Amino acid sequence: MIDPITLSVIQAGLQQVCDEMDLSFSRAAFSPVIAEANDRSDGIYAAEDGALIAQGAGGLPVFVGTMQYSTRVLVERIRDGLTPAPVEGDIYIVNDPYLGGTHLMDVRFAMPFYRNGEIFCWLSNTGHWPDTGGAVPGGFSASATSVEQEGLRLPPVRLFKQGVLDPEIYAIICSNIRVADQRIGDVQAQAAALKVGAERLSALLDRYGDDVVAGAIAELRARAAQQMRACIALIPKGLHEAVAWIDSDGVVNEPLAIRLAVTRQGDGLRFDFTGSSAPCVGPMNSVLATTLSSVYLAIRHLFPEVPISAGAFEPLEVTGIAGTFLDAQYPRPVSGCAAEVSQRIAEAVFAALAPALPDRATAAPAGTSGNFALGGHDPEKGRDFVMYQLSGGGYGGSAGEDGLANGCSTIGISKAPPVEIMEQQFPVLYHHYALHEGSGGAGAHRGGFGLDYKLELRRGSARASFVMDHGRYGPQGAMGGADGAMNRVEVIRNGAVHVPEHLSKEQDIPLAPGDVVHVRTPGGGGWGDPMRRDPALVAQDVRLGRYTAAQAEALFGVVLAGVEVDAEATAPRRGAGV
Known part of the structure; x- marks a missing residue:
């Protein structure tokens, strides 16, 4: 049994490792979308199954599930002999959406972290590259009808071998993307962030011992599951339904429906998407990993007190996505999945649970x-x-x-x-x-x-x-x-x-x-x-130019005296009959 103080310190230490990887990645990257916009994430994942151990607080929430999924797929492919096994210093690169990814521009690096000759865990990160080839600059092809039109698709391959960049694989990548000469800065920054993580994690293990840290990781996962179940108990039993709409898929000008039924079953939640639209022609399909991660991040918004860990997702079940555009299969285009479809999925979760959790949603x-x-x-x-x-x-x-x-x-x-x-x-x-x-x-x-x-x-x-x-x-x-x-x-x-x-x-x-x-x-x-909004707040919005006086009356039923709306001239009151 690990005492609570040590457990808390190790938890914070693991978080700090990820935070430092995030900071290193952003500060060293060349592309503004990473260096300034922070469109990236770093995390630590279990050696045996890729389960999430910790993720940087400044990382994108949508990568909570996708990086866990892609790391698990990598571990499985190595185990099955489909991907070469690593040696110390190797770093894999992958952006295949169907192997736990998002869109092709989100490029993942994964590095095994060794202790005493054995893989203790995996360090992984994702960065949004400004371009990965395809029909249009930037990869967001609104009219794509296959993933090949969106850019270069990479299965897990070792871009770094024993710490050295493989020039042949890098040449293949550069030959298929635009402004290739600028990518080396992002590639080296992404790899360097993992090495920073390895140094910081080594220091943590040296201080507390491998067995103690491994025990803490297992305990934190179990506690995260327990905390999530306690939060789920706040949701009334029964069926909670909602529908969220996507404008179109970019090719067929018709809306796509995300139909969701949330059911509390014992101490777990089931998210059933049965009845959602079929796979679409254009790029607004979502892959399995992104759909799962979208549900996870929506629940994280509702219950932020639950620590980030694979355990937090164990009580959550997602069903009904097979045969819908929320479970895209090759070669469906997917450039809109992470940035757009994922947010509609989260919107459906919020809409379904708002009446059940009015103080949280x-x-x-x-x-x-x-x-x-x-x-x-x-x-x-x-x-x-x-x-x-x-x-x-x-x-x-x-x-x-x-x-x-x-x-x-x-x-x-x-x-x-x-x-x-x-x-x-x-x-x-x-x-x-x-x-x-x-x-x-x-x-x-x-x-x-x-x-x-x-x-x-x-x-x-x-x-x-x-x-x-x-x-x-x-x-x-x-x-x-x-x-x-x-x-x-x-x-x-x-x-x-x-x-x-x-x-x-x-x-x-x-x-x-x-x-x-x-x-x-x-x-x-x-x-x-x-009509229940405080008239003084309506007057303040008008005074600051957020709404016009006519909008205030039409939207909120508040009549404002005086043509020039300022602190002295405003006398807000409800309109007749309001």
Whole structure:
């Protein structure tokens, strides 16, 4: 039996190892999407089955399940002789979506960590590469009908052998991706982060002993399962249902349904997706690992006090996905799975459990990563470029407060790179970068506001591609709250405004100098009856320019006295009959 103090210290030590890997990865990476946006994650996984031991607090939540799944698949393939067994210093690379991945741009490294000649655990990380080849720069092909059109697919292979980069495998990768000369910085940063993790983990084991740490890991897994079951007991027994909608798959202009029934069974939860849409033609399919991880991260949002560990997922069962677009099989395209479909799955979980957990669940957040890729040639620098922009959006209101404005996506903590960095590295100029005022869904607690940005191509030529969502339906309100505003995408070419047929998805839009891209991301859903919102809060929103006085009356039933709304002129009151 490990005493509680030692157990707590070891738990914090394992977390610190992952946090330092995260920090090392971001600081050494070349690509802004990793170095500035932190679209990456690092973790420690069990030697025997790849089960999650610890993950960095600054890593993307969606990778909680996918990295566990991909590490398990790697262990199984080595055991079955399908992948060469490692020796100390080897690092595997893999991005195959069907082997526990997400989309092809999320590239995983995995390194066995040895103690006394035996594998003690695996260290793994994932980084979003700006490009992995395929039909369009950036990999977000809105019209792809097979995974080959999305980029280079890598099974688990040893990119580093006994600590040395394999030049032949690296040459194959570079020959199939754009701006290949810039990838070496990300590759070396990703490998270096694992080596930092190995050094820190060795120090922890040297201090407490291998047997003590191994015992602590087993105890932490068991306790995480116990804590999750205690949280599940807070959910009323019975059936909790919801539906979340995806705009379209990018090819067939019809919505896709995620139908979910959540059932508490004893001390476990079953998530049944029976009745969800069939596999789709375009890239909005989800692979098994991403679907599982989406459920896990949604529950993590509801019960954040449960430690990150494989044990926390043991009481959760996912069924009914076979034969649906939530369990994509080769060669279905999947570029939208991690950044978009995963957030619709989480939205379905929130919507189903909001009535059951009103003090924990929120209305739907913006639920899109706002994937915008721009690839072309910069004549001033004499080289090609691939720019990837992700965007924030509004969070949903909750029982206690309004939603956060311009928050990161549901599935991660990635933040948009600073405008100054983007303008420095790419031939673009941002006209504005501001809140999408009025986009929060009305409610007793309104949704947070999305983002409104406009950028111009300054020189050269480029092609723009979008894989986003919530252009047809706004994020769902809860408990009587209104939906948040929808996503809006416009491309202004030679003065003419172009709106994508699929609203939030299109690829290969040619841009010339002076052409402009204008994106307004969704606001979060509102929580509770809008007519119960405090009139003083409505007046404050109008005073700050978040809503107009006319919107205040129409949405919240609050009449504001005075044409100029300020602290002195405002006398908020409910309209007649409200």
